[in-house]
Amino acid sequence: MxxxxxxxxxxxxxxxxxxxxxxxxxxxxxxxxxxxxxxxxxxxxxxxxxxxxxxxxxxxxxxxxxxxxxxxxxxxxxxxxxxxxxxxxxxxxxxxxxxxxxxxxxxxxxxxxxxxxxxxxxxxxxxxxxxxxxxxxxxxxxxxxYETSFQVAALRSSAITSLADLDGKKVGVGPAKAPAEVFFRAAAEAARVRPIIVNGDPAALAKLVTAGEIDALWQGAVVPIPSLSDVADRADAVVFGLSEAEVAAMLEKFPQLSATIVPPGNYKGQTAEIRSVSAWxxxxxxxxxxxxxxxxxxxxxxxxxxxxxxxxxxxxxxxxxxxxxxxxxxxxxxxxxxxxxxxxxxxxx
CATH class of the missing domain: 3.40.190.10 (Periplasmic binding protein-like II)
Incomplete structure (x- = not known):
């Protein structure tokens, strides 16, 4: 890819x-x-x-x-x-x-x-x-x-649990220049990290995460996000969102967005709330x-x-x-x- x-x-x-x-x-x-x-x-x-x-x-x-x-x-x-x-x-x-x-x-x-x-x-x-x-x-x-919110999935073995952990990592973001990539670049800027962007269909990118060929997958969709669920269902993975400061930075840059909370249980192994941003x-x-x-x-x-x-x-x-x-x-x-x-x-x- x-x-x-x-x-x-x-x-x-x-x-x-x-x-x-x-x-x-x-x-x-x-x-x-x-x-x-x-x-x-x-x-x-x-x-x-x-x-x-x-x-x-x-x-x-x-x-x-x-x-x-x-x-x-x-x-x-x-x-x-x-x-x-x-x-x-x-x-x-x-x-x-x-x-x-x-x-x-x-x-x-x-x-x-x-x-x-x-x-x-x-x-x-x-x-x-x-x-x-x-x-x-x-x-x-x-x-x-439906309402769309954004999350990230990574293998638990990678020890990636936040945007701050993505510096220098390969991150799938979906089709080039599509909304997911636009918002990920903004979120990465808020987290002060420089990941390597990987484009492609979400289904193909999910397979690359589970195969260990890329480090994480960022996507936005109705929860549970299909491609992230695929990662969590196929491998021991963690799904996470944004920190409070990152949410605030995103809302300042994109006033069309809203803050949102993803309740526990939407993804396999998810036991805590996920903080993120969303829009319709x-x-x-x-x-x-x-x-x-x-x-x-x-x-x-x-x-x-x-x-x-x-x-x-x-x-x-x-x-x-x-x-x-x-x-x-x-x-x-x-x-x-x-x-x-x-x-x-x-x-x-």
Missing amino acids: STTCWSKAASRPTRATACCTSRRRDAAAEPDMTRRSVRCLLLLCVAIFGHAPAYSQKVAEVTLMTAGDGSAFLPYGQGVAAYLASKGISIDVKKSAGSNENLSAVDASATTIGTAFMVSAFDAMNAAGWAAGRKHENLRALFPM NFVVANKDLPVEVAYAITKAILSANDPKSEIYPTAGGTLARNATHNRIMPFHPGAMRFYAEAGIVLPAR
Whole structure:
């Protein structure tokens, strides 16, 4: 694994359909539509509107950008797609390098939605940080996912138990220039250490830690973080966070973050609280995604009775009331329609 390169898993997108604005069409005007397509559209509209449409429906392709193997975004996105499919709404899931790539892809495509860390979204909206020089003006929020916090995993035999122990050590941080690397560099600066950065997919980096080829893995995701759990489950390892002083330094540099505590028992062998920093993740869309599509997706996801069991175990925060945690990005009009119906008062911007 190169310490100067990063690897990205990608998959070729396939067509996906979602129901949007209805308008009258003469059946003869669409001779190429198969019986199967008609049946799928009817089922989709029943799922969204509660009845079969009097008119045929316009079709839109929707791709959900996530992240790479070993990330928290990918299985969450796959869970979202499976849940939507059970409601008659089909979307394609595509792997990516994570938030930054997703935000740029969504900004450029009316039919792309993506998982996004909202601190990265703040940079995208303001042409700052990783997005310096390019203001992403087309981004709109759909629904909350979960809260992300950051931790480190290392083998217990390494005697690494804090950021201060990482000076000169090889530390995996995920894809190059992605949020995890950005925040790790800031945390290392706060701890006054100079580690060697190693980029790659979190799953691959976790294997390198357990094999002893790198010293530690830093990641940010919903707790328990999948790649860190993998290390703790496969080897005698320790998972740790930041000191009180390091948390204070991070909050001063990144006011979009919040202090957080990870309770004991989230990782194998974890017996004490872990202090860290955190921020929320949302699924975001392009402002030109058709209103009915945005509404249908948002309503379906936020109508799950138990998102942890129906969507994915990390979806406990995928609740309409958590939409209020977005104070960075405007909401899509289709999503706003759902929140108004649900009685959710969105924060003023």
